[in-house]
Amino acid sequence: DAEITQSPRHKITETGRQVTLACHQTWNHNNMFWYRQDLGHGLRLIHYSYGVQDTNKGEVSDGYSVSRSNTEDLPLTLESAASSQTSVYFCASSDPGPVDTGELFFGEGSRLTVL
Amino acid sequence: KQEVTQIPAALSVPEGENLVLNCSFTDSAIYNLQWFRQDPGKGLTSLLLIQSSQREQTSGRLNASLDKSSGRSTLYIAASQPGDSATYLCAGLPFTSGTYKYIFGTGTRLKVLA
Secondary structure, three states: OOOEEEEOOEEEEOOOOOEEEEEEEOOOOOEEEEEEEEOOOEEEEEEEEEEOOEEEEOOOOOOEEEOOOOOOEOOEEEOOOOHHHOEEEEEEEEOOOOOOOOOEEEOOOEEEEEO | OOOEEEEOOEEEEEOOOOEEEEEEEOOOOEEEEEEEEEOOOOOEEEEEEEOOOOOEEEEOOEEEEEEOOOOEEEEEEOOOOHHHOEEEEEEEEEOOOOOOOOEEOOOEEEEEEO
């Protein structure tokens, strides 16, 4: 079955370190998204991509970057981790758009703690 | 800016009750609407998707409807069970286009008591 896998599922790091969260999907979806989920804020969009070599900033992109070198992967990098980036991070993907169903699928999440 | 409100924020019901969760968008121009379930510490699981040409979807004890004129959606859960306890989120894909970015509500936390 097609799926989205995130790794690591849990990570503890120190302030100032670079961290990369991996996201791999086997749906062959062009659209991929990174969200963070925090109490009181719900899901907030960090970055998204509509295809290879395409990346776009979401509403909370400061301190984060992504790259899309193939269809399957969209790694999220925290250049210099800050305590404010302690959160649960979710990767998601969807069909190319309204031509297909447009349904959104999520990974299991990566819990990041920055000390 | 499009915003999504889910009411109630939390709900506790005895087993067997039928219940309705509500979701509303400030801008009613919604193309797709999706309902998700999230268990503690887990990802979001898609429950139902209402596409642009549809008004409702059903899966087992779940029924979701979308009133496009008002931008309101309801998720109906029949004969609730303790296993239904979770957070339920709605998400809408706005018509404004060229974008495939869903907008999420903050969820309804449901607890079904045995």
